[in-house]
Amino acid sequence: MYYYGCSTGGAQGFALAQYHPDVFDGIVAGSPGNYYSHLILSFLWNGLNSDVTGAFLDQNALEFARAAVVKACDTIDSVADGVIEDPTKCRFDVNRLECKPSQDPVFDNSTVCLTSAQVKNVQQFYAGPGEKVYPGFAKGGESEWMPQETSLYLEYGVPILQNLVFKNLSYDYNTFSFGSDVRVVDKTATPLISATSPDLSAFKYRGGKLITFQGWADAYNAPFWPIQQRNEAEAIFGRGLDSFYRLFMVPGGGHCGGAPSYPQVPGTYQTLDALLPWVEQGKAPSYVLATKPADGSNTTKRLCPYPKVAVYQGGSTSSYTSYRCE
Known part of the structure; x- marks a missing residue:
């Protein structure tokens, strides 16, 4: 069973993991307004x-x-x-x-x-x-x-x-x-109206996986909030946090997708493609692929699990394959 939501839907994703940890095996909670x-x-x-x-x-x-x-x-x-x-x-x-x-x-x-x-x-x-x-x-x-x-x-x-x-x-x-x-x-x-507990132990121990994403140029949600929320969870779980909870920051990303002032930035995030193998095969996502920028170009982007960032390795700067998460 999977849940996907963004903004208020992202807040609901965190509420599900916190209050109903046995309902969904995998949750995507984007641009979460969970500290409403x-x-x-x-x-x-x-x-x-x-x-x-x-x-x-x-x-x-x-x-x-x-x-x-x-x-x-x-x-x-x-x-x-x-x-x-x-x-x-x-x-x-x-x-x-x-x-x-x-x-x-x-x-x-x-x-x-x-x-x-x-x-x-x-x-x-x-x-x-x-x-x-x-x-x-x-x-x-x-x-x-x-x-x-x-x-x-x-x-x-x-x-x-x-x-x-x-x-x-x-x-x-x-x-x-x-x-x-x-x-x-x-x-x-x-x-x-808030669901901010960083202690998602029940969700973790029943095998749940949580992916959240946040645009750095979000017009609504201050992008440092999901980072703060993740850091609070890391204080509880330490290195074990990555086994079930990963945050992907989007450079130039807006609220739940592309930012109007960054049309060259891919605004579709393949989070479910990363979540399903994690839940069903135990393959943790090392990155999330971002595609379809508003300018119509073929630019793709490698979104990295925080605190890692995409580091250019050479080749086309508009292809995700030219970057590595470090």
Whole structure:
């Protein structure tokens, strides 16, 4: 029996492994929103910071920031493909994009620099609301942030705070405290809408296998969350974690597939092709094949089990066979 789900479906995959470990033999849980009560706080954090006077980044400004980051960090992996293989190794300082005194941030209808308020907003995106609340977003995904700035906090965060957490439809979300009010969220909402226990012992011991994947340029889920979740599980199982639970990060990947600003990145992940031999033959996946980029090219990508990354070995840079997971 197999389960495949992404986003809320990814959250449900983790809930199945945690609460119903005997139902499925193999689970794919992509872009998992399984810390849903805190995911909506991530939305609120980014929305409120973007609503500060002068801090909002229009799409032109987001693409300007993304272009600068990618230019600085694209070739860290020795391949110039317009994608940052491992954003954790990108040391680009966004302060370099701040406008000089008296400089106009827009020239000839194009963004040429960021205001100090915009720079701070980008830094807040990277930082997130705090390690104990939710991690931040990765460098290289800036051009995907518009939903965070404009809609997600209003469509998801505010209704949950008003209806479930504070039970007050007049509650002013601008008054939310990322200090004291997080405890209220954890008391009222987290037990009902989150499934974050890293102790999946029951699922492991009955032979279950779990694959999760996460795009580094996800517009919705901060990509460092699945890494944090995996690391918490590793603290329990140690090296034994890889025997039943593997995370595959997708450079330039979006939410449950391709990111619009990375059309050259394969957006279809052959996770079930990796899961079935693992469950039925005991062949653990050393990689997941990614295919079908939006630009229509034949580019394929080798997705590696975290913390490994794809390292170029020579040959065509657009073929997964030219890379090895190290």
